[in-house]
Structures are given as C-alpha cells and as structure tokens.
Amino acid sequence: MNASIREQFPILNQNVNGHPLVYLDSAATSQKPRQVIEAIKAYYEHDNSNVHRGVHTLGSRATDAYEGAREKVARFIGAKSTKEIVFTRGTTTALNLVASSYGPSAVGEGDEIVVTQMEHHSNFIPWQQLAKRTGATLKFIPLQKDGRITVEDAEATITDRTKIVAIAYVSNVMGVTHPVKEIAAIAHRHGAVIVVDGAQSTPHMKVDVQDLDCDFYALSAHKMCGPTGIGALYGRRALLEKMEPVEFGGEMIDDVGLYDSTWKELPWKFEGGTPIIAGAVGLGAAIDFLEEIGMDEIHRHEIKLAAYAEQRLSEVEGLTIFGPRGREVGLVTFNLGDVHPHDVATVLDSEGIAIRAGHHCCQPLMRWLEVSSTARASLYLYNTEEDIDRLVSALIRTKEYFADAIG
Known part of the structure; x- marks a missing residue:
C-alpha cells in the first residue's frame, strides 16, 4: 500500500501529545478519507433535502444519491437486488431488527438459537433476550483452545430444533x-x-453474501472508511417480505387509515422516518474509495502487516498474544504482563499511539480467556510497518516504566 493512500486521510497528519499520530484502533472505527468527507460536505452544500417525497430538484438529487448508495451496497456485498438492502443505524440496529422482527415468528419454546461465546454483544444480547422471551434454548458452538471454532463442532451443536444461527x-x-x-x-x-x-x-475482505449463502448479513459504514450512524442489513427477499416493521411513522407507510395501515414495499417498510441521507452518501463514497483500491489488495496489505505485528510483538518479553498464530485479519489482541490494559493504552497515548483497551464488548469471551480485559491493536489500509515499530518500542518503554514504578 503506497504512501499516497495514507495521505488521503487528513486526521493522520497531526501530532498527539507531541508525537506523530499512530492510529491502531480501526476495529473500533476507521478513519475517513478526504473523498468521503468531501462527499458529505458537497451533499449538505448542494443537495440537502428530504428523499422520496418532494418533486423539486433538490429532493430528486437527494433521492438519487440515497438510492444510489443502496445500489453500491448491494453490488459491494453481492446482493441480488437493492430490495434486499435495508439501511440502518449500523450493525447493532441491523441485528436487533432481525431479532425483533424475524425472531419471534421463527422461534418458540423448545427451539434453539445457536451462537458462540466470542460474539460481540450486539450479536449476543439480542439472541439472549429473544431466547428469554420465547422460552428457546441458547446454545454455543464450543471454542477450541486457540479460540477458533470448527465445522465439526458446529455440526455437533446445530440440530433440527435449531431455528437461528448467529455468528460473526x-x-x-x-x-x-x-x-x-x-x-x-x-x-x-x-x-x-x-x-x-x-x-x-x-x-477488510471481499464479501459475497450469495457465495456465503447467508440469510442475513449486517454491516457498519464507520468501520469501512464511511461515517458513523449508518449501516445496512442484507436479508433474503423472501424472508424480508414476511417480516413486519418494528418502527412506524413516515416514509415506511403505503396507506394509513383510522384503524389500520399498510406498509411500503421492500426495503422502505423498514426505514421509518427521515433516513440518514448524508450518511448514505458517505457510505457510497467509502465504497467507491475501497473499490478503487481493491478489496483483495487491502486484504493482502493487512495480512502482511498482521504477520509483521505478530512477529514484532512476540519479541516483547512478557507479552501474551491471544488467538491463534498466523493472523487472518489485521488485528492483534494482547496483554503486557501484569500491567492493566487501560494503563498500557494510557502510556501509549502519551506517545501518540491509539489502541483499544477493555473487554471490547465481548465479556463472555473475556471470561473464557480468564481475563477482565485486553489491549488490541487493529490495522487498516493506512497503517505501515513503521506504525508497528513505534508500537513495539512504546510497549517496551511501558514495561520498563511500570517495572521501575513497582520496584
């Protein structure tokens, strides 16, 4: 990945606490390239209007931009139709929509919902609560010692009583x-x-929902160079057709009577109220940006960086890396001896290095790992080997600092 790509992210060109910024927290949220920022700015300066309602020029432009972004999402993940793409506030909202709308009609007492212990809370709690409401049983595909799950264990866990399998x-x-x-x-x-x-x-990788043969797929714009506050749910059209909306109001109605109402066709029946128009514009611009670079190229860059990070971090005495060796994505989770991850992150921040520390919205997984929290360095297309070298050097100084403080 060449330096010109990094230069397209204005936020990276700054000092933090007197040091050049090293941003290693893209799994929490990615930074935004200039063309995404400018696309959102241009929308507000030239096209700002509500969608689907007005017949004036601004309304038509806004509608074209909003629905154009839906077309880009459908193409980006391989959906058959834009009718299978519902805009949401993000992955969390998308998963909750499935659990709240599809879940009660599909799951009853004695049925099973299968998840894993390593799910993010947004793909754990909705199914946990659905099981409690319906009397279904929540089951877990077991984790191997290195944190992987196997096809064989999935086969042993999923039965004819299973109605939903939810997995990252x-x-x-x-x-x-x-x-x-x-x-x-x-x-x-x-x-x-x-x-x-x-x-x-x-x-981080090329996704094709048809090849995966999944029934629902949720994504967030802010993790893929787009703005916060918008994401999308892909759902098989036949399933979405049968589902009822969970939010009611303007935009999603066909006809409203005094005692009954009918809904618009897909996907708009799930998009009540004024939608996140500027967010959709930003998401569309982010997809354009990623496609210009190429998802395969992005994935290759991250795997190479992750291997380098794993190698360099392994050189730090007393540092524990969680998960299997041979990174499959640009993410390394670790702890530095007995130093609390929050303390590690605080010292690194003083040197301009941003990482994540905490339970990462995965408390069941933390208990499985027998830790309360971990530190995490997550990489993206704008990171370099120099960023990792800065991280390792700072971790060594962090360890020395706490050794001196304790001693």
Whole structure:
C-alpha cells in the first residue's frame, strides 16, 4: 500500500501529545478519507433535502444519491437486488431488527438459537433476550483452545430444533475468520437461518453474501472508511417480505387509515422516518474509495502487516498474544504482563499511539480467556510497518516504566 493512500486521510497528519499520530484502533472505527468527507460536505452544500417525497430538484438529487448508495451496497456485498438492502443505524440496529422482527415468528419454546461465546454483544444480547422471551434454548458452538471454532463442532451443536444461527464472520478480539459458508450449509440442512455479523469482515475482505449463502448479513459504514450512524442489513427477499416493521411513522407507510395501515414495499417498510441521507452518501463514497483500491489488495496489505505485528510483538518479553498464530485479519489482541490494559493504552497515548483497551464488548469471551480485559491493536489500509515499530518500542518503554514504578 503506497504512501499516497495514507495521505488521503487528513486526521493522520497531526501530532498527539507531541508525537506523530499512530492510529491502531480501526476495529473500533476507521478513519475517513478526504473523498468521503468531501462527499458529505458537497451533499449538505448542494443537495440537502428530504428523499422520496418532494418533486423539486433538490429532493430528486437527494433521492438519487440515497438510492444510489443502496445500489453500491448491494453490488459491494453481492446482493441480488437493492430490495434486499435495508439501511440502518449500523450493525447493532441491523441485528436487533432481525431479532425483533424475524425472531419471534421463527422461534418458540423448545427451539434453539445457536451462537458462540466470542460474539460481540450486539450479536449476543439480542439472541439472549429473544431466547428469554420465547422460552428457546441458547446454545454455543464450543471454542477450541486457540479460540477458533470448527465445522465439526458446529455440526455437533446445530440440530433440527435449531431455528437461528448467529455468528460473526470475523472476531473483533481473536483475529480469526469463521467458516461461515460451511456453517450456513449446516444450518440450512437443519432448516435454520444464519445471521452474520459482518462489522469486522466487510471493511477488510471481499464479501459475497450469495457465495456465503447467508440469510442475513449486517454491516457498519464507520468501520469501512464511511461515517458513523449508518449501516445496512442484507436479508433474503423472501424472508424480508414476511417480516413486519418494528418502527412506524413516515416514509415506511403505503396507506394509513383510522384503524389500520399498510406498509411500503421492500426495503422502505423498514426505514421509518427521515433516513440518514448524508450518511448514505458517505457510505457510497467509502465504497467507491475501497473499490478503487481493491478489496483483495487491502486484504493482502493487512495480512502482511498482521504477520509483521505478530512477529514484532512476540519479541516483547512478557507479552501474551491471544488467538491463534498466523493472523487472518489485521488485528492483534494482547496483554503486557501484569500491567492493566487501560494503563498500557494510557502510556501509549502519551506517545501518540491509539489502541483499544477493555473487554471490547465481548465479556463472555473475556471470561473464557480468564481475563477482565485486553489491549488490541487493529490495522487498516493506512497503517505501515513503521506504525508497528513505534508500537513495539512504546510497549517496551511501558514495561520498563511500570517495572521501575513497582520496584
């Protein structure tokens, strides 16, 4: 990845606490390239209007931009139709929509919902609560010692009583890619649907929902160079057609009577109220940006960087890396001896290095790992080997600092 790409991210050209910024927290949110920022600015300066309603020029332009972004999302993830793309506030909202709308009609007492212990809370709590409301049983595909799940364990966990399988394509802690396509085949063989949390996969690799054969797929714009506050849900058209909306108001109605109402066709029946128009514009621009570079090229860059990060971090005495060796994504989770991850992150921040520390919205996984929290360095297309060298040098100084403080 050449330096010209990094230069397209204005925020990276600054000092933090007297040091050049090293941003290693893209799994939480990515930075935004200039063309995304400018696309949002241009929308507000030239096209700002509500969509689908007005017949004036600004309304037509805004509608074209909004629906054009939907077309880009559909193409980007391989959906058959824009009718299968519902704009949401992000992955969390998309997953909750499936759990709240599809879930109660599909799951009853005695049925099973299958997840893993490593799910982000947004793909864990909705199914946990659905199981509590319906009397269904929540089951877990077991984790191997290195944090992976296997097709064999999925086969043993999913049964004819399973109605929903919910799994992340990529773990936001363990740095592993799950065998979603194979698990989808198992789920379908047992008559279940599979829901995929794509928050950590969509920004980093080529995704084809038809090849995966998933029934639902959720993504967030802010993790893929787009703005916060918008994402999308892909759903098979036949399933979305049967689902009822969970938010009611303007935009999503066909006809409103005194005692009953009818809804618009897909996907608009799930998009009540004024939508996140500028966000959709930004998401569309982000997809353009990523496609110009190429998802395969982005993935190759990250895998190379992740291997380098794993090698360099392994040189730090007393540092524990979580997850299997041989990174599948640009993410390394670790702890530095007995130093609390929050203290590690604070010292690194004093040197201009931004990492994430905490439970990463994965408390069941933290308990499985037998830790309360971890530190995480996550990489993206704008990171370099020099960023990793800065991280390693700072970690060594952090360790020395706390050794001196304790001693």
